[in-house]
Amino acid sequence: MLVDVVCIVTFLHTGTSGEEEAxxxxxxxxxxxxxxxxxxxxxxxxxxVAAPKxxxxxxxxxxxxxxxxxxxxxxxxxxxxxxxxAAHSVRAAVFAAVEASQETQRxxxxxxxxxxxxxxxLKADIAKDQADIAAAIFHLEQVLDEMIDAEKGxxxxxxxxxxxxxxxxxxxLQADMIFLMEYNFALGAIRADRLPELDKGDxxxxxxxxxxPRAPEAKVKSLAKDRAKRLSLLEKNxxxxxxxxxxxxxxxxxxxxxxxxxxx
Numbered sequence: 001m002l003v004d005v006v007c008i009v010t011f012l013h014t015g016t017s018g019e020e021e022a023x024x025x026x027x028x029x030x031x032x033x034x035x036x037x038x039x040x041x042x043x044x045x046x047x048x049v050a051a052p053k054x055x056x057x058x059x060x061x062x063x064x065x066x067x068x069x070x071x072x073x074x075x076x077x078x079x080x081x082x083x084x085x086a087a088h089s090v091r092a093a094v095f096a097a098v099e100a101s102q103e104t105q106r107x108x109x110x111x112x113x114x115x116x117x118x119x120x121x122l123k124a125d126i127a128k129d130q131a132d133i134a135a136a137i138f139h140l141e142q143v144l145d146e147m148i149d150a151e152k153g154x155x156x157x158x159x160x161x162x163x164x165x166x167x168x169x170x171x172x173l174q175a176d177m178i179f180l181m182e183y184n185f186a187l188g189a190i191r192a193d194r195l196p197e198l199d200k201g202d203x204x205x206x207x208x209x210x211x212x213p214r215a216p217e218a219k220v221k222s223l224a225k226d227r228a229k230r231l232s233l234l235e236k237n238x239x240x241x242x243x244x245x246x247x248x249x250x251x252x253x254x255x256x257x258x259x260x261x262x263x264x
Contacts, residue, residue, distance in 0.1 A: 025054055027064040028242040031165060034070045035094075036101050037172040038109075038179040039253055046246065055240035062160045062241050070094075070165070090157040090166050093150035097169040100143045104136060104176050109183065112262070113190065114204040123191045133184045140177045147173065164243045167230050171250065174227040178213060178220055182257040185215035195259050202261040210256035224255065 033046035040046070066072070073091055077084040085092035110129065116122070147170050157163050186207055189195060195205055213220045234247035 024059050024063045031070050032246050035098050035169045035172040036105050037175045039175050058240045064161050089150040089153050093147045094165050094169045096143050096146055097173040101176055112206045126187050126190050130184055130187050133180050137180050164238055167234050171227050171230045174223045178223050178255050181215045181220050186257050196261050198261055201263050203264045205259045206262045207257050208260045209254040210258050211254050213256045214258055
């Protein structure tokens with residue numbers, strides 16, 4: 001598993017402690033959890049990991065209108081996708097990002113490697129994996145292009161929580177792209193014989209997170225920069241709400257990868 005420890009954060013909020021405020025917080029957190037990412041794949045679901053500190057007045061400004069929640073809008077979209085997407089470009093972009101991320105979640109990942117000889121056959125298998133990863137990255141790039149185009153109309157989106165949903169979904173899509181690029185680079189280390197030397201007692205290798213990306217492509221740095229900018233925007237524009245709380249947590253995530261030796 002990539003994540004060994006999950007930090008459980010205590011449920012705290014200020015202002016009225018009534019059921020309605022708790023319901024607003026829960027609704028927003030559930031909307032946030034609609035956008036998965038590979039970095040969060042082995043963590044607890046967002047809605048049980050943490051409940052943020054919130055200020056009632058700011059919370060009300062971005063509260064989810066249950067008549068236009070993610071699930072309700074998905075039903076409407078499924079009833080007529082082409083017409084819906086034309087009328088709601090920002091929401092359509094969110095759905096496209098979520099669908100792409102959900103598809104990515106089903107991917108099998110080679111996160112550990114036993115201390116076996118790195119044979120030509122193994123390298124050939126790794127090359128096939130990398131070709132598959134490259135195709136997945138290309139698909140996510142296409143979805144990101146759709147999101148970039150949709151952002152032109154974000155000021156016309158009447159619901160503030162859908163504007164936040166857009167920025168969050170885009171940050172998660174970008175995280176998936178970075179993850180796959182980092183993972184692809186890590187797989188390349190196997191083919192290039194760049195794995196760390198094994199010491200006595202080591203049984204193989206495992207991929208671990210590090211602070212900064214290791215892949216040398218300029219695209220990785222560009223994605224990381226825009227993702228950080230988007231998360232900062234959520235922290236600033238949605239301060240004292242769940243959007244800011246989870247954006248701050250994501251901003252602290254280590255997104256680089258490298259192989260390290262492992263013991264039994």
